[in-house]
Amino acid sequence: MAPNSLLPRERLLAALSGQAVVPVPCSFMIYGALRRRSRDAYDYVDRQLELGLDAFMELPPRSPAVSHAALENHDLYGLPVVFGADVRVKDWIERIPGEPEPLIHRVYETPAGNLDTVVSRTEDWVHGDRVPLFDDYVVPRARKRLVTSAADLPALRYLLSPPRDEDVLAFRAEARRAGEFADRKGVLLVGEWGVLYDATVWLCGMEEMVEAAAEEPAFVEELLAVIGEWNLKRMEIVLEAKPDLFVRRAWYETVDSLSPASYRRFILPWIKREAALAHQAGAKLGNITSSSYTPLHAAHLESGMDVLIGLDPVQDARADFALTKRTLGRKVAVWGGVNGCVTVETGTPAEVRAEVRKAIEVLAPGGGFILSPVDNIREDNELVRNNVRALISAWKEFGGGS
Numbered sequence: 001m002a003p004n005s006l007l008p009r010e011r012l013l014a015a016l017s018g019q020a021v022v023p024v025p026c027s028f029m030i031y032g033a034l035r036r037r038s039r040d041a042y043d044y045v046d047r048q049l050e051l052g053l054d055a056f057m058e059l060p061p062r063s064p065a066v067s068h069a070a071l072e073n074h075d076l077y078g079l080p081v082v083f084g085a086d087v088r089v090k091d092w093i094e095r096i097p098g099e100p101e102p103l104i105h106r107v108y109e110t111p112a113g114n115l116d117t118v119v120s121r122t123e124d125w126v127h128g129d130r131v132p133l134f135d136d137y138v139v140p141r142a143r144k145r146l147v148t149s150a151a152d153l154p155a156l157r158y159l160l161s162p163p164r165d166e167d168v169l170a171f172r173a174e175a176r177r178a179g180e181f182a183d184r185k186g187v188l189l190v191g192e193w194g195v196l197y198d199a200t201v202w203l204c205g206m207e208e209m210v211e212a213a214a215e216e217p218a219f220v221e222e223l224l225a226v227i228g229e230w231n232l233k234r235m236e237i238v239l240e241a242k243p244d245l246f247v248r249r250a251w252y253e254t255v256d257s258l259s260p261a262s263y264r265r266f267i268l269p270w271i272k273r274e275a276a277l278a279h280q281a282g283a284k285l286g287n288i289t290s291s292s293y294t295p296l297h298a299a300h301l302e303s304g305m306d307v308l309i310g311l312d313p314v315q316d317a318r319a320d321f322a323l324t325k326r327t328l329g330r331k332v333a334v335w336g337g338v339n340g341c342v343t344v345e346t347g348t349p350a351e352v353r354a355e356v357r358k359a360i361e362v363l364a365p366g367g368g369f370i371l372s373p374v375d376n377i378r379e380d381n382e383l384v385r386n387n388v389r390a391l392i393s394a395w396k397e398f399g400g401g402s
Helices: 008-016 032-036 041-050 150-159 165-185 197-204 206-215 217-239 260-280 294-303 321-328 340-346 349-363 382-398
Strands: 056-059 088-094 103-110 113-120 142-144 188-195 245-249 284-288 307-311 333-339 369-374
Touching (some): 008 188, 008 284, 032 041, 041 056, 041 165, 056 165, 113 150, 165 217, 188 217, 197 217, 206 260, 217 245, 217 260, 245 260, 260 284, 260 294, 321 349, 333 340, 340 369, 340 382, 349 369
Parallel strands (some): 056 188, 188 245, 284 307, 307 333, 333 369
Antiparallel strands (some): 088 103, 103 113
């Protein structure tokens, strides 16, 4: 395709379909530093376009800065996570003599029984005197997990209710505006986020899920059924808005947590359902996994997913981009190639340029590649801004845009 002849949406869709695009598309997965400088989600897109990036519009639009205190129930971006009307939540603090940190207790009272969790309120805890349902902060600090056995699942169902009518109406209003904006700007419309196994880690703990996969597979299947059906209902609402791409977060769906056999048993059937649902709605399906994914490529090919998002040479020291490219070919596109938090946030412009060149040389031939720092650029200082400029300059030079 002729250089610069396509709009960002057309360029990204072509890459997501496995086609070769000149120049190679460059779309930042997450650019938190720029988001914080933006007035709103729309200004955030405009600022990326001004940098020459192949921006996309998030659905629902995300505020420039969302405090942890505002996330009542979750750190899962997308539709609100709402509890059933009969659920009552109680939080309290316990201070134990001799213990360095107070404990936060949370109890969910449901018609099917109570669920409770206890978390250490460490100095770096960001949620005040409460415990959200879904959040990475909870996992290493939990003294008692919320869900520990199949006996907890009836109560869990009350915490995973479909979005309320008012939430759906609000989403549809946001989606109309976002869709019209995306059309005017010629940018991709991306629905976010689906979730499956990541939610089990938030609820049950990482080590506990590893053990359960080996020793209690029936419990894992039942737990995933509760989460998976809830996720599909939320996904259906987002897909009504006709996004070009629907993205599922799968940071924990790796061989660090699951053997390839367990992945096929527990995860693959659900991704197939999600891919079929997305494709039926005219959308592509993206899967964010930043490390330890290589042994799962055969399953990725079988799943129906369209793009593997998060290829990172630093987070995953075992990453083999050449093997990934050979294995996935043009059937599953790849998005990433350069580390964000180490290379872009702490490296030199020369190091950034070298990593961009390497990623393009290995991942771009034949098509199906989108360049991005992985996962995020959070820091906002002159060093980082210089490195972002170096990344964009190298992309244009090595990706065929100059």
